[in-house]
Amino acid sequence: MAEIKDPENTIRMETTKGSVVIELFPGVAPAHVARIKELAREGFYDGVVFHRVIDGFMAQTGDPTGTGMGGSEKPDLKAEFSNLSHVRGTCSMARSQNPNSANSQFFICFEESPWLNRQYSIWGQVIEGMENIDKIKRGEPVQDPDKIISMRVVADAA
Helix, strand or coil: CCCCCCHHHEEEEEECCEEEEEEECCCCCHHHHHHHHHHHHHCCCCCCECCEEECCCEEEECCCCCCCCCCCCCCCECCCCCCCCCCCCEEEECCCCCCCCECCCEEEECCCCHHHCCCCCEEEEEEECHHHHHCCCCECCCCCCCEEEEEEEHHHHC
């Protein structure tokens, strides 16, 4: 079991493949962390599928339409690029060509992806359950995709 240092900045995501714990980085991407927590608290991610899953690269989710074209009704976020690296378990925001277009979609890296560094806003790191992310069905789009059952801020479950 991973040690949860700050329940207010930790997410527990239940997926169809098992539980995943994500440590949030409010000091690195405060607006993105605030958005992830806000959407999690609203139940926005519950039932959302992993619509784009590329072997050896990443699993993407966070689109309520399941198409890769949707997002929340909240305004897009300004980029919060950092010097952190995209490594195995990195949680980072998906976006369009516009760097300031992140909204609700995010991805989790299966392995190191250095070409993403300083191009996407990193907001967290998987600290437990990466083996469950590894089990998510692959595809673009995924046939009969795995999904997020629930995604909650750990502090709220106490």
